[in-house]
Amino acid sequence: MKNPIESYISYTLAAAHRAVHQSLTTALKQHGVQVEVWRVLETLDAQPSQTMGELAKIVLMNPPTLTKMVDRMVMDGLVHRQAGKNDQRQVNLMLTDLGRKRMTQVRQVVQNEDDALCNLLGDSDVARLNDILGRLM
Amino acid sequence: MKNPIESYISYTLAAAHRAVHQSLTTALKQHGVQVEVWRVLETLDAQPSQTMGELAKIVLMNPPTLTKMVDRMVMDGLVHRQAGKNDQRQVNLMLTDLGRKRMTQVRQVVQNEDDALCNLLGDSDVARLNDILGRLM
DNA sequence: TGATATTATTTTCCAAGTCAACTATTTTCT
DNA sequence: AGAAAATAGTTGACTTGGAAAATAATATCA
Numbered sequence: 294m295k296n297p298i299e300s301y302i303s304y305t306l307a308a309a310h311r312a313v314h315q316s317l318t319t320a321l322k323q324h325g326v327q328v329e330v331w332r333v334l335e336t337l338d339a340q341p342s343q344t345m346g347e348l349a350k351i352v353l354m355n356p357p358t359l360t361k362m363v364d365r366m367v368m369d370g371l372v373h374r375q376a377g378k379n380d381q382r383q384v385n386l387m388l389t390d391l392g393r394k395r396m397t398q399v400r401q402v403v404q405n406e407d408d409a410l411c412n413l414l415g416d417s418d419v420a421r422l423n424d425i426l427g428r429l430m
Numbered sequence: 431m432k433n434p435i436e437s438y439i440s441y442t443l444a445a446a447h448r449a450v451h452q453s454l455t456t457a458l459k460q461h462g463v464q465v466e467v468w469r470v471l472e473t474l475d476a477q478p479s480q481t482m483g484e485l486a487k488i489v490l491m492n493p494p495t496l497t498k499m500v501d502r503m504v505m506d507g508l509v510h511r512q513a514g515k516n517d518q519r520q521v522n523l524m525l526t527d528l529g530r531k532r533m534t535q536v537r538q539v540v541q542n543e544d545d546a547l548c549n550l551l552g553d554s555d556v557a558r559l560n561d562i563l564g565r566l567m
Numbered sequence: 568t569g570a571t572a573t574t575a576t577t578t579t580c581c582a583a584g585t586c587a588a589c590t591a592t593t594t595t596c597t
Numbered sequence: 598a599g600a601a602a603a604t605a606g607t608t609g610a611c612t613t614g615g616a617a618a619a620t621a622a623t624a625t626c627a
Contacts, residue, residue: 344605346606353448357585381593414565426559574623579618583612588609
């Protein structure tokens with residue numbers, strides 16, 4: 294290990310994350326979709342009508358960043374905002390038809406990327422990895 | 431697993447990375463140093479006179495981003511540039527005395543963060559994690 | 568050699584991110 | 598009830614990041 298920073302967990306994690314994120318970004322770019330946009334689409338599909346706050350935690354973004362990304366998604370017609378029913382401070386997000394369509398198109402791309410990683414590692418190491426990473430949070 | 435995106439490796443990796451990076455960022459901020467700045471300092475200490483290109487790969491940054499960060503580090507007096515001896519296109523970076531001093535101050539902080547993670551996981555899982563992450567690149 | 572291609576780094580211009588302050592709404596507490 | 602505190606989300610000023618083009622030096626090869 295010639296370079297000292299390679300022995301830090303934070304570094305190894307950053308390096309692996311960068312590689313994987315990079316590759317996914319490239320794959321999604323061909324469909325004009327950002328990784329985080331995909332996460333929002335997929336999340337909203339599973340649990341419609343999420344609030345901005347919840348969504349921000351799930352998709353790993355800071356609230357102001359999410360707000361601006363959602364602005365773009367609204368402009369692109371993927372999603373629309375709706376004031377919360379019980380709590381008017383909240384904003385609920387919902388997929389548009391186009392948003393749902395786009396998600397389906399793109400899901401396969403992400404799935405392929407993930408399958409490739411799973412093959413690379415093997416099922417048992419994937420499980421191990423998930424377990425270990427889960428304990429880091 | 432209520433949310434579908436949680437089952438993707440890329441997501442778990444991003445989540446763990448975010449948590450660890452966040453925590454390190456906060457710890458370093460008190461010393462006025464960015465995580466990537468620390469990586470550069472530590473790398474230069476081990477292998478003085480790195481070129482921008484090599485450094486960019488090691489510290490996981492794109493060349494234009496590194497250039498700008500180094501501009502700031504030069505302004506802060508942590509580092510200075512020197513044209514390559516054999517190849518004049520290259521730029522070699524070297525620590526200043528202040529840079530070396532700053533690195534020593536900050537190294538302990540990073541080491542503490544890392545030790546905490548190692549304790550959390552245990553030695554054998556740290557080894558497993560390193561091995562698995564290594565195969566993702 | 569000298570024209571052409573390649574490589575290393577930087578610059579430019581624009582998109583995206585951050586921090587802190589702000590608005591609007593709901594809770595809490597006396 | 599009603600003033601103060603807390604919460605959800607957004608905005609604005611500013612900084613940082615990224616893609617592609619520009620610059621400068623070296624390598625290639627006819």
